[in-house]
Each structure stands twice: as structure tokens, then as C-alpha cells.
Amino acid sequence: xxxxxxxxxxxxxxxxxxxxxxxxxxxxxxxxxxxxxxxxxxxxxxxxxxxxxxxxxxxxxxxxxxxxxxxxxxxxxxxxxxxxxxxxxxxxxxxxxxxxxxxxxxxxxxxxxxxxxxxxxxxxxxxxxxxxxxxxxxxxxxxxxxxxxxxxxxxxxxxxxxxxxxxxxxxxxxxxxxxxxxxxxxxxxxxxxxxxxxxxxxxxxxxxxxxxxxxxxxxxxxxxxxxxxxxxxxxxxxxxxxxxxxxxxxxxxxxx
Amino acid sequence: xxxxxxxxxxxxxxxxxxxxxxxxxxxxxxxxxxxxxxxxxxxxxxxxxxxxxxxxxxxxxxxxxxxxxxxxxxxxxxxxxxxxxxxxxxxxxxxxxxxxxxxxxxxxxxxxxxxxxxxxxxxxxxxxxxxxxxxxxxxxxxxxxxxxxxxxxxxxxxxxxxxxxxxxxxxxxxxxxxxxxxxxxxxxxxxxxxxxxxxxxxxxxxxxxxxxxxxxxxxxxxxxxxxxxxxxxxxxxxxxxxxxxxxxxxxxxxxxxxxxxxxxxxxxxxx
Numbered sequence: 136x137x138x139x140x141x142x143x144x145x146x147x148x149x150x151x152x153x154x155x156x157x158x159x160x161x162x163x164x165x166x167x168x169x170x171x172x173x174x175x176x177x178x179x180x181x182x183x184x185x186x187x188x189x190x191x192x193x194x195x196x197x198x199x200x201x202x203x204x205x206x207x208x209x210x211x212x213x214x215x216x217x218x219x220x221x222x223x224x225x226x227x228x229x230x231x232x233x234x235x236x237x238x239x240x241x242x243x244x245x246x247x248x249x250x251x252x253x254x255x256x257x258x259x260x261x262x263x264x265x266x267x268x269x270x271x272x273x274x275x276x277x278x279x280x281x282x283x284x285x286x287x288x289x290x291x292x293x294x295x296x297x298x299x300x301x302x303x304x305x306x307x308x309x310x311x312x313x314x315x316x317x318x319x320x321x322x323x324x325x326x327x328x329x330x331x332x333x334x335x336x337x338x339x340x341x342x343x344x345x346x347x348x349x350x351x352x353x354x355x356x357x358x359x360x361x362x363x364x365x366x367x368x369x370x371x372x373x374x375x376x377x378x379x380x381x382x383x384x385x386x387x388x389x390x391x
Numbered sequence: 392x393x394x395x396x397x398x399x400x401x402x403x404x405x406x407x408x409x410x411x412x413x414x415x416x417x418x419x420x421x422x423x424x425x426x427x428x429x430x431x432x433x434x435x436x437x438x439x440x441x442x443x444x445x446x447x448x449x450x451x452x453x454x455x456x457x458x459x460x461x462x463x464x465x466x467x468x469x470x471x472x473x474x475x476x477x478x479x480x481x482x483x484x485x486x487x488x489x490x491x492x493x494x495x496x497x498x499x500x501x502x503x504x505x506x507x508x509x510x511x512x513x514x515x516x517x518x519x520x521x522x523x524x525x526x527x528x529x530x531x532x533x534x535x536x537x538x539x540x541x542x543x544x545x546x547x548x549x550x551x552x553x554x555x556x557x558x559x560x561x562x563x564x565x566x567x568x569x570x571x572x573x574x575x576x577x578x579x580x581x582x583x584x585x586x587x588x589x590x591x592x593x594x595x596x597x598x599x600x601x602x603x604x605x606x607x608x609x610x611x612x613x614x615x616x617x618x619x620x621x622x623x624x625x626x627x628x629x630x631x632x633x634x635x636x637x638x639x640x641x642x643x644x645x646x647x648x649x650x651x652x653x654x655x656x657x658x659x660x661x662x
Contacts, residue, residue, distance in 0.1 A: 199562055201558060201561065201562065212597075220564060221564050223564060224563070224564035225563075225564075227562070228562075229559070229562045231555070231558075233555065235556055236561040236575070237556060237560075237574070238654055238655070239577045239651075239652075239654045240634075240654075241654075246562070248563060248573065251569065251573065252563040252565050252569060265614070280653075280654040280656075281654075282654070282655070282656035283656075297484060300563070306509060328547045378407050
């Protein structure tokens, strides 16, 4: 069940990546990621699973180009996302753990944000943003400010904002963890459908085994400091029994 | 038998009118009380101590209608606005440099704190000794007295910006100009407006001192003339020109706040 992707055709490629916070060797230094190798093929939905503090968010930030690795190589579509930061404009979209909507912008203006960075004409921005808000069931709330929306609605706006730029790569940092189970379940299903429909490569960070099984077609379990402890791929044809086996195996790995 | 049906809308309209009157009344009441006390005092004290407000009103009207006198008011207003704009631009630039570099922050913060401790009157004396031109003297005094406050207020606003929101905007790879337009400017605008409101009051006090000592025109100069003539009605009328100006600008700033910050959630429970 292990995935085999060559680095040349990988959408995301991490080679011997380490990240140390603080000065290396100093008492206060902290190794968040340790010699990590990971390849994600185009169109794959990878769920990164691990306990709190295992370095998931650090990996996420390195793929997003927001953090530089201490050593090793990170490549997204063949380029360094940190060094070539601007060249990824419109190519990587992020859904954060909390909605991170700009409070001074209405729902539709928030969705338009990424398109503004791409210099899309105003009319096109408005049409695209409207389309995504409608797709996510927020028609009629275009001109509402974030404070007037519920938590679930705000997170939907942030998903619409990520999809609106039509980026190839979607990075999601536990986007449903702050929502109630029923809202999270509904949004999760919508999210998976949209990712599949639009052929995105997605990296989804979670600490929930059920969520990882529901979302990913590949699950990578990380141990602290971020190093792969278990890597499994599956698809719609994977039977219930096999999934239960995967769940149980993941449980064992996380328990160590 | 005739049935009388209540007219829908009338009670609601009456309530709205009543509420509007109540709001207007509560904001006007303090002024009415002060006016009444003054007017009452004018009945018992000599005119040079407490002139009737009717006299003051006519003197105000005279200033408004006389071209040369109103030019004095306008020159003072321009001096205030030029000084504030200069201090805001320089302060904003210093704050940006301080937030970007720790070394610049460590170097400039003590100097600005030192400037904050220097009284406005000392800056007036320094300006008179150092410079010749009246307008430049006043501009210098205005800038030096409001610069530290502007710098620290903009610096505080820049430092208080949400790291989460900043990171979110960065994830879209904005250009510097777009980052400023979509994130930095709206995030620091509330503090900038507050800074203008606070410094406006300070500036209107300082400008009078500056004009009193070193100018040949303006409200401060005119106040000096009234003092030499022992004309309280004139002194009050000239003072009111500045008060009106501050009230008008404060009102304009509040209007901008109400429009620009309508996105803010309002809690039904006050602090």
C-alpha cells in the first residue's frame, strides 16, 4: 500500500529536510523536523497525521514557503517555495486552522483577495468570488462582514478564498478542527468533492485518524520530531476491513 | 359603533423621534449648562471679567465676516494642519524604520522619549533662537511637539497587527504596495485616526503659544492683542474660533471612523 512517486514527477518534494528552531547545538534549540523525505504526486490528497507538536505545521509552513528549512531541499512544482516566493503567486492556496478573514472586508471581498494579488480585472474577480460563495452555500451573504457570520460560514468563506485563485496546490492546516462535528463533517465532504472535481494536489494536516481516513487517499503518520512513522495509500476500492486495519495500525503507531 | 385601529408605524416613528431628541439633548446639554453658568455670571461681574455671551457672539460674527480677521483664523488652521501633516509623515516613516530594524528602534526610541519630555514653550524658545522665518519657526515647533506621539502611536499600531492575518495575506504573495493597501493600511487606520484626534487637541494649544511669541498674525497673535486691550469678549471670540475648528475636524474624523469601521461588531453590553 506504500506510495511510489519519483522526485521528478512529484508536485511536492522534500529531500532530507530538517528544521531547527534556535541556534543549532544550543541548549534552547529545538528540532521540529528531522531528515524528512516526502514526495506527493500531482492530484494526490495527502493527509499528514501526527500528535500535537510533532512538526506538522512546520512542514506545512516550509511547503507554503513561509519558513526556510535549516537543511535539505523543499521543491514545489520543481521550484523552491521559499527562495522563489513570488513565483508561486496564485499557485499555492492555504486554508488555515482558523478562518483568518480580514475583518474590514465583506465575505465577497475576502474571497476576492487572492485574485487581487493576481491582478485579475474587477469584474472577473467579482464573478469568480460570487461563484465560489454560491458553490459553498453562501449565496446571499456576499456583503456580510465576518463578525456577522457563524464559525462554519466563516470557514467556508476561507475555503472559497483558497479555491478562487484556482491554485494547483492546496495546503490545509486542520481547517475543520474548530467547528462542531456536524458542521465539520458536512464541510469535509464538500471540501473533498471540490478538491477531486478540480484536480488539486492537497496536503491536509490533521490529528484525527477518522478525518485522515475520510479525506486522504494517502496518509503519512509523523512521529516527533517530524519523521515518517507510517505511510499508506488507498482509494475508493479499499474495503471496510482494510480501512479498519489501517486505522488500527495508525493507532498503534501514534501510541508509541 | 366605530372601531379605532392603531396606526402602524406612528408609535415607532414617535419612539425614533424621541430617541433622536434624547441623543441630541444629551450631547448638547453640557454646552447649555456651561453657557447658562457663564451668562448668569455676566450679570454680576464686570464686563472685562465675564462679558455677556451675546457680545461674544457678535464678536465671533465680526471675525467671520471680516476678511482680514478670518484670514488670521485660516492661517492658524493651516499652521496646525501643516504641522500635523509634517509630524505624521515623518513619524510614520520613523515608525516603519523602527519596526523593520531593531537597531533603528533602539537608537530612535530614547531620542523620541527625550523629545517628549521637552515642554512646548522650550521648543518655541529654541525655534526663535535657531530660525529666522516665522512660518518655519511655527512649523518646526508644531512638528517637534507632536512627532514623538505620532511615531509611538503608528509604531504601536504596526506592532499590534495580527500575525495570523499577516501570514494569511503573505500566503498570496502580495507585492509591497498591495500588502500595504490590503493589510497594513486598514489594520493601522483606527490607531492613526486616534493619533490625529489626540494630536489635534495638542497642536491647537501649541500653535497659540507659538503665535503668541513669534508671529505677526493668527489666533495666538490676536489673543495677545486682546490681552493688551483687556478685552475678554475678544479673547473669548478668538479662542472659540480654534474650538470650532477642533470640533469640526473631530466631527469629520468621527464620521470617517463611523464609515470606515462599520465592519466592527458592536456588543449589546457596554464596557
